[in-house]
Amino acid sequence: MAPSIYLVNPAADFPTYFGAEVVEAWGLPPTTTIADLAVTTVAAMVPADFELRLCDEHLTPVDFDSAADFVAITGKVSQRGRMQAIAREFRRRGRRVILGGPFATLCPAIAAADCDVLVRGEIEEIADELFSDLRTGSWKDEYVGTRPSLDLCPPPRWDLYPHDRALLGAVQTSRGCPFECEFCDVIQYLGRRQRHKPIADVLRELDELYRLGFRSAFLADDNFTAARQRAKELLVALREWNDRQEQGKFTFSIQLSIDTAKDEELVRLCAEAGLIQLFVGIETPNEKSLREAKKPQNLGVNLAELVRKFYEYGLTVIAGMIVGFDHDGADIFARQYEFLTAAALPVVTLGALVAPAATPLHDRLRADGRLRSDGSEVAAMPWSTNIIPARMTRYDLLRGIRWLVNKLYAPAAFADRVLRYIERVGHRRDPSFRSLGAKPREAPRPVDQDGRELVKRISTLGPEESKMAMTILGALTRKPQVLDLVEPALLHYAQIRFLYERGGLWDPPLAGKAEPFA
Numbered sequence: 001m002a003p004s005i006y007l008v009n010p011a012a013d014f015p016t017y018f019g020a021e022v023v024e025a026w027g028l029p030p031t032t033t034i035a036d037l038a039v040t041t042v043a044a045m046v047p048a049d050f051e052l053r054l055c056d057e058h059l060t061p062v063d064f065d066s067a068a069d070f071v072a073i074t075g076k077v078s079q080r081g082r083m084q085a086i087a088r089e090f091r092r093r094g095r096r097v098i099l100g101g102p103f104a105t106l107c108p109a110i111a112a113a114d115c116d117v118l119v120r121g122e123i124e125e126i127a128d129e130l131f132s133d134l135r136t137g138s139w140k141d142e143y144v145g146t147r148p149s150l151d152l153c154p155p156p157r158w159d160l161y162p163h164d165r166a167l168l169g170a171v172q173t174s175r176g177c178p179f180e181c182e183f184c185d186v187i188q189y190l191g192r193r194q195r196h197k198p199i200a201d202v203l204r205e206l207d208e209l210y211r212l213g214f215r216s217a218f219l220a221d222d223n224f225t226a227a228r229q230r231a232k233e234l235l236v237a238l239r240e241w242n243d244r245q246e247q248g249k250f251t252f253s254i255q256l257s258i259d260t261a262k263d264e265e266l267v268r269l270c271a272e273a274g275l276i277q278l279f280v281g282i283e284t285p286n287e288k289s290l291r292e293a294k295k296p297q298n299l300g301v302n303l304a305e306l307v308r309k310f311y312e313y314g315l316t317v318i319a320g321m322i323v324g325f326d327h328d329g330a331d332i333f334a335r336q337y338e339f340l341t342a343a344a345l346p347v348v349t350l351g352a353l354v355a356p357a358a359t360p361l362h363d364r365l366r367a368d369g370r371l372r373s374d375g376s377e378v379a380a381m382p383w384s385t386n387i388i389p390a391r392m393t394r395y396d397l398l399r400g401i402r403w404l405v406n407k408l409y410a411p412a413a414f415a416d417r418v419l420r421y422i423e424r425v426g427h428r429r430d431p432s433f434r435s436l437g438a439k440p441r442e443a444p445r446p447v448d449q450d451g452r453e454l455v456k457r458i459s460t461l462g463p464e465e466s467k468m469a470m471t472i473l474g475a476l477t478r479k480p481q482v483l484d485l486v487e488p489a490l491l492h493y494a495q496i497r498f499l500y501e502r503g504g505l506w507d508p509p510l511a512g513k514a515e516p517f518a
Contacts, residue, residue, distance in 0.1 A: 002047065002050045002135055003051075004050065004051035004053075004068040005051070005053075005069065005070045006053050006055065007043055007072050007073075008055045008057065008071060008072070008086060009055065009074060010079045010082035011057040011058055011079070012078050012079055013080065013378075014503070016380070016499065017349040017380055017495070018033050018034070019032075019058075020032055020033045021498060021502075022494050022495045025498060026454060026457060028453065029450065030058065031059075031450060032165065032166050033166075034166065034168045035161060036056045036058075036166075037156060037172055039161070040157050040158055041156050041157075041172075042072065042123060043157040043160055044157045045124070050135075051068070056161065056162065059165050062086055064090065064093065069096065070096050071086075071087075071097050072097075073087055073097065073115075074099075077185070077356060083114075087115055091115075097116050098117040098119060099118055100118075100120070102185070105120045105121055106358045116139075117130075118143070119145065121145030122145040122146060122190075124152040125148045126144070126146070130143050147190070148195075150174070150196060150197035151197070155201070158209070163213075165447050166214075166447065167448065168214070168218045169216070170220050171206060171220065172197065172220040173234060174224070175190045175194070176190045176193055177190070177222040178194060180192070180360075181281075181294055182293050182360045183379070185358055186222045189358075194223070196227070199233065199237045202234065202237070203237060206238075213445050215250055216253070218252070222255060223255060224254040224255060225263075225266060226257070235269035236269065238274060239272045239273040250274055251277075252274055252276065253276070253277040255279045255280075255281075258280050258281075258297065258307075259301065261307070261309040262301070262306065264309075267309060270313065270315060271314050276314070276315060276485055277316050278315055279317075282298065282303055282307075282320060283321060284322060284328070286335065287299055289326070294360075304339065304342055307319075308344075308424060311344070311424040311426065312424070312426040314427065318345075318347045319340065319343075319345045321336060321340070321349065323352060323404070324353035324385060324389050324397050332400070333404045336350075336404060340417070344417050344421045345421075346414065346417045346421050347489050347492045350382055350404060350408070351380035352398065353389075355377060356377045356378075356379065362377075365388075370387055371386055372387070373386070375394075382500070383402075383503045396517070405506075406510040406511045407511045410464075410508060411462075411465050411468035414468060414493060415467075415468040418472050418486060419471065421489075422479055425485065458490060464508075472490070
């Protein structure tokens, strides 16, 4: 008889910029922003004779009474604490625990202490051996995966996942990134040689998401446009696929680098394919810090003008920003604010520089004696860091971040950036938008309705927030074709406010004060 297995994706250790914890906190059903690819992809490799259950703790509680023979837990560094807690509880109850994913791969010595089986690396080429050993009871303490071709990656088991509570579906079209950013752990986990999934497989996965009712997905690539010719071929295929859909257009969110904007054909294809939201690691307007971080793709260009190029094609940009580089002085907080305002970037994920395990930055700072054990190594963490800054105290770094996030997300400042964005958004090819007050062509899923309800409730946060909402609504009345671009920004605003309040960062009176080191 084949064994049973319970696959678990733990909740994050704290609210994150791209989480949806605010939805439940405001009295609506549990929601996740992006459907989880990890447990659904692993599930697709579990043999058919295994008894199998999935759990995404963002949506459903972990069943600690499960009698499964094996509990397999995957997760990122931002889930480390919860992964360890779940693993320890299951082991206390006599269950055998398997740990895998980015955290287990990057910190194997730590992860091994809380599991019976450790899986490092990518699983595709070792799955048969792993599950065969589990079936026969002859498993090893550790399995080390390879960096496989993505034509070995099976379509995720969305049939086992509560997809009706995910705002976005997810498809991975590549793994790896060719860049060498000093602070990034992705290349330590997935490598610098980018591998690509066959385009036919990508489209089949999109067919399934469409059938399940999704009309938007996150393309879960670390750098979607790193291989330009491949990206263009895929975008043409996505455009043609989208043009065939009869029950509403599909939109996409992706991650790419700012230098993409220099390739006008590529930007045009992004817009034509249905991409609407781009996460871009801009990091800082300080060129010395960009050189320090080994981010040459952001150097020698006008960052604000490249952002504007995306806007001209009807795309929106979420900016990943970092403070605390060795070349950042006390003026960096005001410089960041001035840049983000001038560039009209509504949504900003700001955090202190951190040094994740296994990165070149971690090695360098450890050698310099500049790592702290009492700080976080999770990227985009606005209230903690494991580094000792070079040109300011750690206290001043965190105080400056607190000032900056309050100034950025003061309702009037956020409204100003949204209005500037609305003014700059250009022509959109065949926009499939919802005009204000218009009846949608399709009945929205309940989770999408909840997201829109959350946006409406922003005005109840206070008089300044109400004024902000009315100001943005007025601008949308004049330019309704950007509603589907601005609505996600408002949803992000609600989550970010919740994140800052939960982290003890939100202090609106700070927003009007002078720079923290003036």
